[in-house]
Amino acid sequence: MAERKIRVLVAKPGLDGxxxxxxxxxxxxRDAGMEVIYTGLRQTPEMIAEAALQEDVxxxxxxxxxxxxxxxxxxxxxxxxxxxxxDVKLFLGGIIxxxxxxxxxxxxxxxxxxxxxxxxxxxxxxxxxIQKRA
Amino acid sequence: xxFMSLSQALLNQDRLALSRLLTHVENNxxxxxxxxxxxxxxxxxxxLIGITGAPGTGKSTLVNQLALQYSKEGKRVAILAVDPSSxxxxxxxxxxxxxxxxxxxxxxxxxxxxxxxxxxxxxxxATASMVQVFDAAGFDLILIETVGAGQAEVDIARLAHxxxxxxAPGLGDDIQAxxxxxxxxxxxLVVNKADRPGVENSERxxxxxxxxxxxxxxxxxxxxxxxxxxxxxxxxxxxxxxPVIKRTVAKDGVGITDxxxxxxxxxxxxxxxxxxxxxxxxxxxxTFETLLRDNLFARFLDELSPEIxxxxxxxxxxxxxxxxxxxxxxxxxxxx
Numbered sequence: 001m002a003e004r005k006i007r008v009l010v011a012k013p014g015l016d017g018x019x020x021x022x023x024x025x026x027x028x029x030r031d032a033g034m035e036v037i038y039t040g041l042r043q044t045p046e047m048i049a050e051a052a053l054q055e056d057v058x059x060x061x062x063x064x065x066x067x068x069x070x071x072x073x074x075x076x077x078x079x080x081x082x083x084x085x086x087d088v089k090l091f092l093g094g095i096i097x098x099x100x101x102x103x104x105x106x107x108x109x110x111x112x113x114x115x116x117x118x119x120x121x122x123x124x125x126x127x128x129x130i131q132k133r134a
Numbered sequence: 135x136x137f138m139s140l141s142q143a144l145l146n147q148d149r150l151a152l153s154r155l156l157t158h159v160e161n162n163x164x165x166x167x168x169x170x171x172x173x174x175x176x177x178x179x180x181x182l183i184g185i186t187g188a189p190g191t192g193k194s195t196l197v198n199q200l201a202l203q204y205s206k207e208g209k210r211v212a213i214l215a216v217d218p219s220s221x222x223x224x225x226x227x228x229x230x231x232x233x234x235x236x237x238x239x240x241x242x243x244x245x246x247x248x249x250x251x252x253x254x255x256x257x258x259x260a261t262a263s264m265v266q267v268f269d270a271a272g273f274d275l276i277l278i279e280t281v282g283a284g285q286a287e288v289d290i291a292r293l294a295h296x297x298x299x300x301x302a303p304g305l306g307d308d309i310q311a312x313x314x315x316x317x318x319x320x321x322x323l324v325v326n327k328a329d330r331p332g333v334e335n336s337e338r339x340x341x342x343x344x345x346x347x348x349x350x351x352x353x354x355x356x357x358x359x360x361x362x363x364x365x366x367x368x369x370x371x372x373x374x375x376x377p378v379i380k381r382t383v384a385k386d387g388v389g390i391t392d393x394x395x396x397x398x399x400x401x402x403x404x405x406x407x408x409x410x411x412x413x414x415x416x417x418x419x420x421t422f423e424t425l426l427r428d429n430l431f432a433r434f435l436d437e438l439s440p441e442i443x444x445x446x447x448x449x450x451x452x453x454x455x456x457x458x459x460x461x462x463x464x465x466x467x468x469x470x
Contacts (some may be wrong), residue, residue: 004161005224005249030225035249040232047238051231054245056153084150 006034006130008059008060009052011043013076021093022063027127028119044109045072049079052088058130063096069104077108089129093117141169149244152271156246157268160260170263173270178414180212180269181401182276184294186316187257189282191302192231192326195384197279201234203390204275205242209352212244213237214270216257219249226250230279230339234430244273256287262421265293283316290449292320292420295413296400298393300324301340304334317343320377322396323435340379375403412432438464 010026012019019041037055039047050109052060060080066071073092080088089110096104101112111125140158143151160278166214183200186195194215215230226249237243250258257280261428266287268276280290285446300319317340325336353362378396382389404410435443449455455463 004157004180005251007157026227030220030394033220033223033225033227035219035228037231037247038227038229040229040235043235046239047235051245052155053149056157057246125420 006056006059006126007037007057008034008061008126009037009039009048009055009057010061010063011039011048011051012041012063013019013048013069013072014044014064014066014068015042015047016066017041017066019063021065022061024047025061025093025119025122026062028123032123032127034123034126045075045079048076049083052080052085053083057087057088058133059126061093064092067095069094069096070100071086073104073109086123087133089126091122091126093122136281137140138256139169141172141436142271143171144173147271148384150432152244153246154268155267155458156264159263160258164262166263171268173267173285176272178269180273180276181296182265182278182294183397184278184280184290184297184318186280186283186287186290186297187300187324188302190306191300191305191399192384193279193282193300194230196298196300196324196326196382196430197230198234198236199382199384199387200277200394201237201240201243202387203394204218205237205240208242208271209240209274212271212276213246214261214264214268214276215247216250216261216281217247218281219251221252229251230386231303234398244268249328250281253289254287255289256283257293259465262293262417287317287320293417295404296321296397298322298324298397300326301336302327303330305336318369320374321400322393323377324393324414325381326384328385329386333381337381344377344379358418374407375400396462434452 007027010022010029012022022038026038029036036125037057039068048060048062060076062072062076062089068125069092073090077090082084088106091111091113092104092109093113096112096114097098104112113122139152140155144155155169160166161168169217185197197215199435201213204211214233214324215228217226217230219226219227228247228249230247231245232305234245237245246264248258248261248264253259261278265276265278278285278290278294297319299316299322301323303325304370325333325341327333353360355361380393380396382388383395384390404413424438442464446455450457450460
């Protein structure tokens with residue numbers, strides 16, 4: 001029987017068009033043997049939740065550089081919960097002020113990464129989060 | 135809450151159940167196999183359309199436009215988009231959704247990306263089974279987008295009722311067009327990016343290829359004389375469908391209604407000529423034989439002691455026995 005592959009949705013919500021970070025992470029997760037569904041720029045929370053549902057992902061990774069994370073993240077969490085996917089882990093990357101991190105973690109974000117984060121750490125922490133769930 | 139199996143929930147149009155079942159089937163889990171068995175009576179209704187062609191010809195963009203058009207007509211459309219897995223890590227980046235953002239939020243459309251997971255024919259091993267799940271869920275059309283295909287990735291023709299091969303200007307000359315392989319499987323040839331230079335040449339090369347396979351009557355003047363080359367009378371076993379060539383500019387939605395009409399014509403041809411049943415038979419036979427082969431092999435290994443297996447393998451490596459005679463000896467031993 002085939003092992004269960006970790007499936008990750010990598011998405012970029014909001015209006016800033018800088019997706020290099022998201023692409024670097026997508027590539028790193030690919031190299032770690034995961035299946036990454038890449039959705040591209042300017043995704044609404046609704047689009048992200050819908051894609052997560054259709055793709056039955058284990059993890060959603062979003063990249064936000066615009067500062068809109070305190071508006072976008074709760075909405076995404078709310079939608080994936082409404083879809084019955086409360087077991088999906090949300091990881092966040094981008095420019096996130098320290099003051100917001102604790103609050104985002106409390107909302108249910110599993111991992112938060114700023115500039116200079118190592119992709120190895122991201123891979124390890126995704127694997128750990130999935131193992132804990134199983 | 136009353137307990138409901140995933141396949142029952144799927145038949146009740148539960149989208150999460152559909153998505154979870156697709157994962158089970160993709161991973162060939164026990165639950166997935168059980169569900170396929172339960173769902174089988176509900177399959178056989180959807181029209182399967184395969185979309186294949188070289189990377190960058192615009193397959194995903196075309197799928198996006200086709201799905202938009204069908205959804206406008208009130209049809210339910212499933213999209214199964216296959217992208218390659220890395221041969222080294224087994225990982226994959228599945229990027230077909232990027233070109234399908236127009237479909238986001240459309241309740242008639244369900245998009246699922248899948249990695250090829252080591253298969254080489256342009257599809258993944260589980261693609262046919264996942265199509266069955268969509269079929270049981272009541273989708274009218276299932277669009278199957280293959281891995282960006284080169285010349286020999288022709289598995290899609292065995293799975294789909296209608297196969298679209300997508301070309302773009304500037305990709306190859308008339309020698310490419312007479313090679314065996316991917317062009318032969320086309321029911322409809324799509325020349326996408328038809329706003330680009332070279333579109334005439336691409337179409338001429340494709341038309342030339344089709345003309346060799348299906349000659350039509352020609353009248354022309356040669357040294358002032360009127361010449362008529364009659365069309366060949368078709369042999370009884372000739373296929374009656376002559377592939378059509380359609381031009382599109384998928385990014386602008388140009389030529390899509392025309393293409394949808396050509397697909398419609400092909401369905402009518404399949405249904406009226408008995409070809410639908412023939413394709414279905416081929417497809418089910420492939421599934422059935424693959425299962426037989428895999429199960430036979432698994433059972434055979436189960437009954438064989440690992441020591442004998444290892445011993446035979448080392449004999450082969452030491453050149454004491456050839457793989458051919460070793461295989462026969464092991465099979466005979468089982469029969470004895």
